[in-house]
Amino acid sequence: xxxxxxxxxxxxxxxxxxxxxxxxxxxxxxxxxxxxxxxxxxxxxxxxxxxxxxxxxxxxxxxxxxxxxxxxxxxxxxxxxxxxxxxxxxxxxxxxxxxxxxxxxxxxxxxxxxxxxxxxxxxxxxxxxxxxxxxxxxxxxxxxxxxxxxxxxxxxxxxxxxxxxxxxxxxxxxxxxxxxxxxxxxxxxxxxxxxxxxxxxxxxxxxxxxxxxxxxxxxxxxxxxxxxxxxxxxxxxxxxxxxxxxxxxxxxxxxxxxxxxxxxxxxxxxxxxxxxxxxxxxxxxxxxxxxxxxxxxxxxxxxxxxxxxxxxxxxxxxxxxxxxxxxxxxxxxxxxxxxxxxxxxxxxxxxxxxxxxxxxxxxxxxxxxxxxxxxxxxxxxxxxxxxxxxxxxxxxxxxxxxxxxxxxxxxxxxxxxxxxxxxxxxxxxxxxxxxxxxxxxxxxxxxxxxxxxxxxxxxxxxxxxxxxxxxxxxxxxxxxxxxxxxxxxxxxxxxxxxxxxxxxxxxxx
Amino acid sequence: xxxxxxxxxxxxxxxxxxxxxxxxxxxxxxxxxxxxxxxxxxxxxxxxxxxxxxxxxxxxxxxxxxxxxxxxxxxxxxxxxxxxxxxxxxxxxxxxxxxxxxxxxxxxxxxxxxxxxxxxxxxxxxxxxxxxxxxxxxxxxxxxxxxxxxxxxxxxxxxxxxxxxxxxxxxxxxxxxxxxxxxxxxxxxxxxxxxxxxxxxxxxxxxxxxxxxxxxxxxxxxxxxxxxxxxxxxxxxxxxxxxxxxxxxxxxxxxxxxxxxxxxxxxxxxxxxxxxxxxxxxxxxxxxxxxxxxxxxxxxxxxxxxxxxxxxxxxxxxxxxxxxxxxxxxxxxxxxxxxxxxxxxxxxxxxxxxxxxxxxxxxxxxxxxxxxxxxxxxxxxxxxxxxxxxxxxxxxxxxxxxxxxxxxxxxxxxxxxxxxxxxxxxxxxxxxxxxxxxxxxxxx
Numbered sequence: 011x012x013x014x015x016x017x018x019x020x021x022x023x024x025x026x027x028x029x030x031x032x033x034x035x036x037x038x039x040x041x042x043x044x045x046x047x048x049x050x051x052x053x054x055x056x057x058x059x060x061x062x063x064x065x066x067x068x069x070x071x072x073x074x075x076x077x078x079x080x081x082x083x084x085x086x087x088x089x090x091x092x093x094x095x096x097x098x099x100x101x102x103x104x105x106x107x108x109x110x111x112x113x114x115x116x117x118x119x120x121x122x123x124x125x126x127x128x129x130x131x132x133x134x135x136x137x138x139x140x141x142x143x144x145x146x147x148x149x150x151x152x153x154x155x156x157x158x159x160x161x162x163x164x165x166x167x168x169x170x171x172x173x174x175x176x177x178x179x180x181x182x183x184x185x186x187x188x189x190x191x192x193x194x195x196x197x198x199x200x201x202x203x204x205x206x207x208x209x210x211x212x213x214x215x216x217x218x219x220x221x222x223x224x225x226x227x228x229x230x231x232x233x234x235x236x237x238x239x240x241x242x243x244x245x246x247x248x249x250x251x252x253x254x255x256x257x258x259x260x261x262x263x264x265x266x267x268x269x270x271x272x273x274x275x276x277x278x279x280x281x282x283x284x285x286x287x288x289x290x291x292x293x294x295x296x297x298x299x300x301x302x303x304x305x306x307x308x309x310x311x312x313x314x315x316x317x318x319x320x321x322x323x324x325x326x327x328x329x330x331x332x333x334x335x336x337x338x339x340x341x342x343x344x345x346x347x348x349x350x351x352x353x354x355x356x357x358x359x360x361x362x363x364x365x366x367x368x369x370x371x372x373x374x375x376x377x378x379x380x381x382x383x384x385x386x387x388x389x390x391x392x393x394x395x396x397x398x399x400x401x402x403x404x405x406x407x408x409x410x411x412x413x414x415x416x417x418x419x420x421x422x423x424x425x426x427x428x429x430x431x432x433x434x435x436x437x438x439x440x441x442x443x444x445x446x447x448x449x450x451x452x453x454x455x456x457x458x459x460x461x462x463x464x465x466x467x468x469x470x471x472x473x474x475x476x477x478x479x480x481x482x483x484x485x486x487x488x489x490x491x492x493x494x495x496x497x498x499x500x501x502x503x504x505x506x507x508x509x510x511x512x513x514x515x516x517x518x519x
Numbered sequence: 520x521x522x523x524x525x526x527x528x529x530x531x532x533x534x535x536x537x538x539x540x541x542x543x544x545x546x547x548x549x550x551x552x553x554x555x556x557x558x559x560x561x562x563x564x565x566x567x568x569x570x571x572x573x574x575x576x577x578x579x580x581x582x583x584x585x586x587x588x589x590x591x592x593x594x595x596x597x598x599x600x601x602x603x604x605x606x607x608x609x610x611x612x613x614x615x616x617x618x619x620x621x622x623x624x625x626x627x628x629x630x631x632x633x634x635x636x637x638x639x640x641x642x643x644x645x646x647x648x649x650x651x652x653x654x655x656x657x658x659x660x661x662x663x664x665x666x667x668x669x670x671x672x673x674x675x676x677x678x679x680x681x682x683x684x685x686x687x688x689x690x691x692x693x694x695x696x697x698x699x700x701x702x703x704x705x706x707x708x709x710x711x712x713x714x715x716x717x718x719x720x721x722x723x724x725x726x727x728x729x730x731x732x733x734x735x736x737x738x739x740x741x742x743x744x745x746x747x748x749x750x751x752x753x754x755x756x757x758x759x760x761x762x763x764x765x766x767x768x769x770x771x772x773x774x775x776x777x778x779x780x781x782x783x784x785x786x787x788x789x790x791x792x793x794x795x796x797x798x799x800x801x802x803x804x805x806x807x808x809x810x811x812x813x814x815x816x817x818x819x820x821x822x823x824x825x826x827x828x829x830x831x832x833x834x835x836x837x838x839x840x841x842x843x844x845x846x847x848x849x850x851x852x853x854x855x856x857x858x859x860x861x862x863x864x865x866x867x868x869x870x871x872x873x874x875x876x877x878x879x880x881x882x883x884x885x886x887x888x889x890x891x892x893x894x895x896x897x898x899x900x901x902x903x904x905x906x907x908x909x910x911x912x913x914x915x916x917x918x919x920x921x922x923x924x925x926x927x928x929x930x931x932x933x934x935x936x937x938x939x940x941x942x943x944x945x946x947x948x949x950x951x952x953x954x955x956x957x958x959x960x961x962x963x
Contacts, residue, residue, distance in 0.1 A: 063925040067706050070919030074710070078717040079961045086722065093846035094560055098725025099717055136954050159716075160725065163845045172716070173963035438564045503570060 027052050083157045087386045089126025096162040099172060103155045104384060106148040109200065109260045109273035112138065112239040120148045125387025130168045131158060140174045142243060147274045149200050150260060151182030153382065166474060184258055189230040192268060196261040203270065204256040204285035225255060234259055236272040243275020254281040325365035327395060327402045337392040338367060338404055339415060342383045358383050360391065368398065371406035378409025388415045427493065431466030433505055437498040444507060445493045445518055448486060458483060462494060462507065470506040478509050491518040526576045526858065533580030534866040538873045541588035542881055544596045544742065544897045548585035549839040550904050552578060553727045556843050571848050576862045582840045583866035586821035588874055590626040590814060595619045595881050596893060609806045619755045620878055622810060625763060627874040629814020632772050633779065634867035636815065637823055642860050650832040660786060661949035667788060668942050671795065675700050675933055700932035706923045707736060708943030715944050716962040719912050726846055731905050731913035735920020736937040738901050740928050745894035752890060755882050763807055771808050774801040775815025783823035783837055787941045790820035795935065822863055829859045
């Protein structure tokens with residue numbers, strides 16, 4: 011102890027912070043020495059660190075919450091989903107493949123495609139109630155934009171709807187059809203039917219049969235089926251027998267018979283008077299759709315107007331084609347709608363492996379397009395080549411000259427049929443078309459595997475239930491010769507062909 | 520090379536790798552596995568694609584090795600993960616008495632007993648009984664979770680308020696740890712709602728979106744605490760025998776197997792929670808049973824949860840390891856089950872044999888290097904890993920998690936309360952009102 015250090019009696023071992031570090035006099039609890047004015051450092055109270063931790067936790071949480079609620083959920087193409095995105099929240103813009111089904115626990119499910127793939131979307135019971143109350147239950151053909159949480163495993167993927175308030179649904183136009191006009195080409199689509207209820211049978215308690223509502227118009231009788239969940243949504247079910255009704259139903263087949271199914275009680279309306287004959291055609295777009303449905307052969311784009319233009323690839327369009335009318339096929343990269351109130355055109359970016367092409371058209375053209383271009387989908391567009399900012403641009407002048415190609419029927423295989431032996435590990439991730447004979451089916455739980463053989467070799471053909479429609483799968487059997495299109499994959503060291511969405515597997519002609 | 524050899528080499532390599540990693544305090548095997556999954560997916564489709572017979576045994580070995588060897592930092596470095604929280608106090612008693620090596624070996628013996636219990640007792644019975652029990656319990660999990668949450672909160676006891684005149688000051692002194700425990704549970708629950716509903720982490724690495732929060736809640740606070748308050752470790756004795764007998768081993772397997780089993784089978788319930796429940800249920804007083812039981816519990820929790828994914832007829836995905844594997848591979852049939860059981864047995868044997876040299880090596884390191892430096896090094900690795908996988912936003916989440924994770928450390932409440940991050944949102948979702956809460960929080 012120095013001479014100048016002053017220590018109170020009995021406090022010889024007191025902390026150094028009680029003395030001034032400069033003049034060494036006893037200063038007590040003050041932070042500045044009253045004698046030499048030097049700063050006296052003090053220990054930080056543990057209480058202060060505790061409050062600091064609480065502050066850090068609450069401020070940080072608040073900032074995270076702010077970030078979470080203001081964050082734009084990214085739009086992801088279904089074909090780009092990777093296993094590392096499991097549990098992630100993404101936004102999907104696409105088209106509903108089938109009417110939403112209500113499950114026994116009140117939850118709901120529907121399939122969505124965006125042209126690059128399809129996915130099953132699950133809706134919780136609470137969200138299902140909200141969808142019903144807002145008349146937002148997805149129906150086949152509706153355009154949908156929603157955010158959801160991903161669940162990805164190595165074999166399948168699904169989504170959970172994140173929020174009903176963020177779901178945007180644009181209803182597909184529904185055709186008003188006479189009962190006698192319903193035919194098999196309508197399977198999978200939604201229609202509007204009307205008639206008088208001639209019989210209404212409820213399932214016996216404990217039975218697994220659906221409710222059956224038989225309706226009749228002047229010439230034909232049809233039965234609409236639905237389940238308990240839809241029955242409970244009906245406004246006045248007791249008034250049904252003998253009443254005139256109008257309903258939005260889906261056309262399906264059951265045991266090779268056409269069946270009409272009601273997917274929501276809100277889709278059934280009891281009329282006060284006999285329904286009028288359907289007004290068949292209302293808009294040019296509906297007229298186009300009607301023509302398309304009634305033609306068994308592939309759609310004729312010319313419609314007697316002008317001959318179909320020369321078809322070229324995106325990369326073939328150059329400024330030298332200025333003034334020419336060309337039909338260009340490519341994958342839609344993006345679609346930009348004009349801002350409300352502006353005089354801008356719709357801008358679609360079309361791409362192939364080597365180039366992109368800007369395609370523009372006005373709102374009146376867009377109104378006529380039956381199936382709107384969506385990112386990721388293959389489309390064929392016909393228009394006049396112009397030059398915009400030194401690059402070629404296609405100006406579409408008729409909505410009838412815009413059509414989807416690809417998954418269902420008209421798109422050719424990306425690279426033609428190849429022998430099975432030509433498929434190697436290097437083809438992984440590529441789409442290939444194979445022709446061969448099916449071996450015995452093997453169940454995969456949520457799908458089926460067949461051995462596909464040709465003269466050169468064999469490969470496993472995988473058909474996931476969520477991707478390939480049931481009627482396509484039902485039409486396949488051992489020994490059948492088929493043409494299958496799908497993505498080449500590798501599983502446990504073995505190559506396999508994963509069938510593409512839609513009618514990717516068909517009997518060989 | 521034959522399949523047998525490929526599997527043997529892969530499982531051995533995975534075990535050795537994770538055994539070495541396990542000696543680093545605060546580093547979780549799931550963080551490393553997450554990075555590996557990213558690598559495997561990146562290589563898919565290339566000439567360097569990793570076959571399933573390589574990565575599946577290797578990852579099994581990693582989980583087994585880590586669950587066995589994680590005892591070393593838990594006992595010798597005082598940096599347990601939350602599932603080992605109960606080993607800290609008795610384990611540190613051993614350490615401060617110069618018996619850290621013995622404490623480590625007792626816990627490891629528990630892990631070995633857990634391996635025997637899993638492979639020889641649980642594995643033959645699981646395919647027959649677990650699918651049935653899963654079917655029965657499926658609709659009841661939500662109330663089971665609420666009871667567990669209630670038990671966690673209610674079983675925390677006041678640590679003050681014993682002296683002084685009655686009044687608000689005494690009441691606050693008694694309740695401050697309890698209140699802070701509840702606050703920790705609620706704050707971490709809120710963090711869980713945000714991350715599980717609308718995670719700020721990029722959707723491209725969403726499978727790791729909970730990782731930064733876990734690192735912040737559990738790993739970083741312990742590293743910081745060690746850096747700030749590390750005590751001098753007394754000279755440690757290396758012994759050739761440990762003070763246990765058959766009775767202690769059997770009673771440890773009973774309590775630890777129950778705790779680990781509950782944790783591995785029930786959703787969201789972790790080893791720490793399972794240990795808490797089993798500890799109260801079996802009421803074992805002996806300190807040795809306590810330490811060894813935690814070895815059993817930890818092994819059964821981590822490895823058992825992973826094993827459930829392969830049980831024929833069950834295929835239950837529980838625990839981070841199983842969820843990560845699921846992004847790469849879905850098990851099929853009994854052959855995968857036998858493969859994983861074989862890998863567990865081999866990896867358990869290898870990792871048990873490695874624990875003695877690695878424990879000696881760690882003691883040598885503690886003797887030679889500053890204890891704080893080891894924790895600082897671990898903290899750097901953790902931060903780099905979070906930054907590398909989830910970017911700056913992940914680091915921010917870890918920072919928020921650290922703020923919450925420091926509360927129980929600073930106020931002396933249970934760190935187990937941090938598990939509110941999963942327990943609260945999942946229990947609410949299972950009970951059907953999670954969406955109401957997320958809507959109220961404007962997350963949906």
